[in-house]
Amino acid sequence: MTEDKPGWREMPEGAISYKCTLDYETGDWGVEYPEIDYERCSKCMLCHFYCPEGAVRVRSDGYTEIDRRYCKGCGICVEECPVKCMKMVRKV
């Protein structure tokens, strides 16, 4: 990702990071992302805990959803889902 970065004159003191990685979307790393079949989901939330990216969020109704902006497509959630309600889908 190329972007405009400040020169050394504009740099904050101590060159402390001033941006959050939430601005750096890693969703384009993978070729596949998971999809949840909500009919069969048992709301166990294991996919949320097993996601290395934190890209699986828990909604207020207890179901989880995939944030495709950050999902790197590792497939851990699909592999570990106890009711096998997730599958990997090719990005189009």
Add this chain to the structure above:
Amino acid sequence: MSDLTLKEAALKPDLLASGHRLCAGCGETIIARMILKAARGPTIATSATGCLEVSTSIYPYTAWMVPWIHSAFENAAATASGIEAAWRAMRRKQKGPLSRYETLDIIAFAGDGGTYDIGLQALSGALERGHDFTYVLLDNEAYMNTGIQRSGGTPFAAETTTSPSGKAVPGKKEWKKPIDEIVIAHEIPYAASINPAYPMDVLRKSRKALEADGPAFLHALVPCSRGWRFPPEKTIEVSRLAVQTCIFPLYECRFLEGRPHYELSSPSLAIAKKPESKKPVEEYLRIQGRFNHLFRPEMRVDLISSIQEWVDNRWEMLKEKSGV
């Protein structure tokens, strides 16, 4: 101890933001996210140099939603000691930015290089001085960040770039350093081993470690799909196999009345009570490419059985210590 349920933890916002640049399927963030979820309130994190440090803090970005500091490779524990001492001084003088916090969770994250090899003296010093912090060892069993070099934490016969397998040498020739025993010998209030495959266990132990009055040590096994040579989706499967084969048993150790008290955690306790459910270590080795040379071109039964012997021996020792 205040309990944290899985649901409460799930609804807590992540303190390690998405968008960091660790590999897909990395075990380190799974553990780091869970530990940060167990934090009670004000938290300061520090890291030793390693995968977690470099890929969460690529300038100008940072993935840390809590104050975070990195100073050098060897001194994660020393930095944490300094944070704790500063907080205590500010509390005593009732001035300074940290003086209003009744509790402060100080978490030091370090890899196996930063703990077994480079950071051992800083860790030992901090444990001896008794600073109130939690040290998390993210053990991926080699220097993965710089390209898979062997470390003190690399297991016997594992192939790394500096312990390649060939006709004469079968990967690493030495055994894994027993870091837990070294740490427990410092008579610290709390030490435990954790594993990303058991989230409830991780949350419970991290909360206990943060609440402990004095230094606490968490040894986390974090499979690395690049360095251990397995497909990224198998991360949790590999870590679960490590517990089921007893190569990495889950336990905690408290120091009470001048003696260490070992206690097996439920996944390992179940195996101790039902020994026939213990899987042969071959299953754990076969799934990882770094042990390929034990199976191809010919089965190295001698090496596999010596690993099994080592595992059995250490497992029996642990069972003895925990009185099961």
